[in-house]
Amino acid sequence: MRPGDEVHFVDRRLSDASMLCFQGLWLTGRHRMRLSLNVSGVRRDPASHTLLQKFGCAAQPLNLYVIQQKSVDAQFMSCMRLLALASNATRLNRADKKGWLDRWPVTRMIDQKTEAAATEIGINALQQVLTRLGSSSAHMRQRFGDDTAAARPTVHVREAETMIVVSLLKSMKELQLVSSSEYLFEALKESDGGRGTR
Numbered sequence: 001m002r003p004g005d006e007v008h009f010v011d012r013r014l015s016d017a018s019m020l021c022f023q024g025l026w027l028t029g030r031h032r033m034r035l036s037l038n039v040s041g042v043r044r045d046p047a048s049h050t051l052l053q054k055f056g057c058a059a060q061p062l063n064l065y066v067i068q069q070k071s072v073d074a075q076f077m078s079c080m081r082l083l084a085l086a087s088n089a090t091r092l093n094r095a096d097k098k099g100w101l102d103r104w105p106v107t108r109m110i111d112q113k114t115e116a117a118a119t120e121i122g123i124n125a126l127q128q129v130l131t132r133l134g135s136s137s138a139h140m141r142q143r144f145g146d147d148t149a150a151a152r153p154t155v156h157v158r159e160a161e162t163m164i165v166v167s168l169l170k171s172m173k174e175l176q177l178v179s180s181s182e183y184l185f186e187a188l189k190e191s192d193g194g195r196g197t198r
Contacts (some may be wrong), residue, residue: 015032015033015034015065017033017034017157017161030067030068031067031068031157031160031161031163031164032065032066032067033065033066033067033160033161033164033165034063034064034065035062035063035064035065035066035076035129035165036061036062036063036129037061037062037063037064037125037126037128037129038060038061038125038128039060039061039062039083039121039125040060040061041124042083042084042086042087042121043086043087044083044086044087045086045087045088045089045092046089047089047093048085048086048087048088048089048092051082051086051092051093051096051101052082052083052086055078055079055082055101055104055105056075056079057078057079057082057083062079062125064076064079066164066168067164068160068163068164068167069167070171071171072168072171072172072175073168074105074106074107075105076122076168077107077118077122078104078105078106078107080118080119080121080122081107081109081110081114081115081118082107083118083121084114084115084117084118084121085110085114095110108192109185109188109189109192112179112182112185115175115179115185116176116179116180119172119173119175119176119179120176122172123169123172123173123176126165126168126169126172127169129165130162130165130166130169133158133161133162133165134162
């Protein structure tokens with residue numbers, strides 16, 4: 001290709017793993033992964049399904065695309081909050097009417113109880129992902145034996161995915177600690193101006 005002949009496109013469903021698998025390319029810059037979250041244990045009012053579906057949080061497993069960052073991914077956190085509210089459709093619809101979902105995927109904290117429930121859902125789902133990544137990494141080590149990591153881009157992709165999940169899990173545990181204390185929760189809510197995606 002000559003300079004100027006390049007084609008640029010955006011694929012919202014692209015992750016490091018799919019890029020390596022289907023294109024043979026390994027993108028070393030900004031890692032992106034497809035999180036497959038088991039949220040089947042979350043209690044849902046059937047009347048909440050429409051809103052969950054509208055914002056992409058209804059599926060089981062719940063598939064979200066995330067990158068490594070210092071703050072909690074907005075789409076991930078907002079889906080966890082939406083799932084926390086889904087047990088009571090009346091409450092969820094009231095929040096929607098008040099404009100809580102207007103800036104999706106950015107949502108603000110509603111109250112301490114909802115935030116605690118949302119972090120609990122997120123932590124449980126992420127710990128399952130981390131367990132799956134650990135078991136498949138052991139399988140890769142067994143299969144590839146003594147190969148150097150550099151010879152296997154799959155190992156690099158798996159390492160990047162693990163770092164993304166660990167970083168997200170760490171942020172969620174910090175948020176869980178904050179939401180378990182009324183004083184800390186109110187201080188965070190005030191400092192965040194009600195946006196609540198930190």
